[in-house]
Amino acid sequence: MRSALRSPVLAFLVCLSITSGGFGSAYNARPKLVVIVVIDQFRGDYLERYHDQWGEGGFRLLLDHGANFSDCNYNYANTRTAPGHATLLTGTYSSGHGIMANEWWDPEKKRRVSSVEDEATRLVGISSTGPGASPHNLLADTLGDELKLATQGKSRVFGVALKDRAAILPAGFAGDGAYWIDQKTGTWITSTYYRSELPKWAQDFNDSKRGEKYLNQDWKDSDGKVLRTTKPSEGKAASFYDLVGSTPFANDYEFEFAKELITYEKLGNGPATDLLVVSLSANDILGHKVGPDSPEMQAMALTMDRQLANFFEFLGHQMGLANVWIALSADHGVAPVPAVAAKLHLPAESVSIDKMKTQVNSLFSSRFAHQAEYVREIDYPLAWLNSESFLALRVKEEEAERAVGEALKQAGMRGYYTRSQLERGDVPNTETGLKYLHSYSPLGGWYVLGVPVPYTVGVSSGTDHASPYTYDTHVPLAFYGLPFQPGTYRSHAEPVDLAATLASLLGINAPSHAIGRVLTEALPPSRRVSNSPHGSEREERSMPSVEGRGFQQGAIRDSSGERTFPAPALAAATPTRDLAAAEGSR
Ligand SMILES: [Zn+2]
Numbered sequence: 271m272r273s274a275l276r277s278p279v280l281a282f283l284v285c286l287s288i289t290s291g292g293f294g295s296a297y298n299a300r301p302k303l304v305v306i307v308v309i310d311q312f313r314g315d316y317l318e319r320y321h322d323q324w325g326e327g328g329f330r331l332l333l334d335h336g337a338n339f340s341d342c343n344y345n346y347a348n349t350r351t352a353p354g355h356a357t358l359l360t361g362t363y364s365s366g367h368g369i370m371a372n373e374w375w376d377p378e379k380k381r382r383v384s385s386v387e388d389e390a391t392r393l394v395g396i397s398s399t400g401p402g403a404s405p406h407n408l409l410a411d412t413l414g415d416e417l418k419l420a421t422q423g424k425s426r427v428f429g430v431a432l433k434d435r436a437a438i439l440p441a442g443f444a445g446d447g448a449y450w451i452d453q454k455t456g457t458w459i460t461s462t463y464y465r466s467e468l469p470k471w472a473q474d475f476n477d478s479k480r481g482e483k484y485l486n487q488d489w490k491d492s493d494g495k496v497l498r499t500t501k502p503s504e505g506k507a508a509s510f511y512d513l514v515g516s517t518p519f520a521n522d523y524e525f526e527f528a529k530e531l532i533t534y535e536k537l538g539n540g541p542a543t544d545l546l547v548v549s550l551s552a553n554d555i556l557g558h559k560v561g562p563d564s565p566e567m568q569a570m571a572l573t574m575d576r577q578l579a580n581f582f583e584f585l586g587h588q589m590g591l592a593n594v595w596i597a598l599s600a601d602h603g604v605a606p607v608p609a610v611a612a613k614l615h616l617p618a619e620s621v622s623i624d625k626m627k628t629q630v631n632s633l634f635s636s637r638f639a640h641q642a643e644y645v646r647e648i649d650y651p652l653a654w655l656n657s658e659s660f661l662a663l664r665v666k667e668e669e670a671e672r673a674v675g676e677a678l679k680q681a682g683m684r685g686y687y688t689r690s691q692l693e694r695g696d697v698p699n700t701e702t703g704l705k706y707l708h709s710y711s712p713l714g715g716w717y718v719l720g721v722p723v724p725y726t727v728g729v730s731s732g733t734d735h736a737s738p739y740t741y742d743t744h745v746p747l748a749f750y751g752l753p754f755q756p757g758t759y760r761s762h763a764e765p766v767d768l769a770a771t772l773a774s775l776l777g778i779n780a781p782s783h784a785i786g787r788v789l790t791e792a793l794p795p796s797r798r799v800s801n802s803p804h805g806s807e808r809e810e811r812s813m814p815s816v817e818g819r820g821f822q823q824g825a826i827r828d829s830s831g832e833r834t835f836p837a838p839a840l841a842a843a844t845p846t847r848d849l850a851a852a853e854g855s856r
Pocket of ligand 1: 350
């Protein structure tokens, strides 16, 4: 292998064939489409756990023919859906993009708001008197926004998910559309932020009642055992989101919609690279109920593998997989169900947040000899303070937050960071300190981020995520497409690296607040050889200077079978020079 690759003739041929593969910048419309698949609640270890059970063309398209970063962790503490989706596309953490929770207290509106609700907009696709939704709370722009800027709007950018926040935040400010469902009915909706009416194809999709076929169905495993049903229980009102959302049928429903979007919006057919972010919500809806170690979650993952294979095959037929780059990640992991972990003698526990809130509030009521609600809400392990109660007693924010932090410790929390402290950047110079610094946002009034005891969750049944620990921070990060050297990369990676890497490869500016690094170990070095008169740049890729470690060589066939292209002949396992430089700057 080594001697063959050292042959200058062969190296030249490989270079030539890669160069003619169309690798280039956004300006010459290569790739035609970037698809980012975000799985809502999918731990990084699942890819290994079920490795022997994955079929062809699904996860294995990325694992066998793509660059898979097996040690990707969020470097912040607030591992929740809205922050996770914002992080992936902005390439920065909450301290950069401002989204630190799914919902927070708005001190001006004096009510709880969601990360995306926007009173200046209305929902489109259903009759509703409530506020619409938009990315207006984002404090940073996204990969899609930069693609739009670089192509002066020629790129098209879309987000699709069951959840509003998971569709809207990834689509950024300049997104052409974000679609999510009305939870009650399953109808696909959007907001006047994007358009005043649904496009005809989306209206037709809703009119054809395509969600109804997923109701009153049994979801069975491969042995025919019923795992879950989408029949509403007798006399109980249940939403489409709860019934269908916690089964793989929801992924089918999302992919059906995403395929219609690709077809009718002609994604991959325009003058510039388009971007589609699909967030698969079902894993999270089910995962909260049954936990990561249940047979249901295994069946969900294995079904998702087939659903992904089907979707990737569709992309191959539509535009040829050689014209598509695919990235896969997740917004957060999940903790084991406490009872399951406790059986193995881990100190796992369900913490009663009602009890904790009552305990903290009575402590302050007696300390101040004044009955009031001092902590408005605990979204474990995060506590929202009632600033009015403290201000009425002339207690300032910093003092109030510190006192609540101490009370939370008494109630069982391991430690705490206050909003004031994080705003000042006053944290210990430790890995944990950095995680909490990254979790800061100026939005949300007074708050305290509690540091939970590992394996504790704040729900009475099932499980949750929202901790700085690896079970919540470890997520997949994998790329498929011409620029990527296939292989498993065990070097340090973070979800913020996704936007930085794709921006670099597209030849566009990274999102405004991006702090991620370009994952150079998965990319062969390239050097520019000429500029064409049309402004598109050809790149000649030289051979990596480090030796591969047993990675597969040879041809890759795309799953549509339409085209083969050579696998980059050398896969660099750990190009130490680049990596050291990158990590030194972190
Ligand atoms: Zn989530």
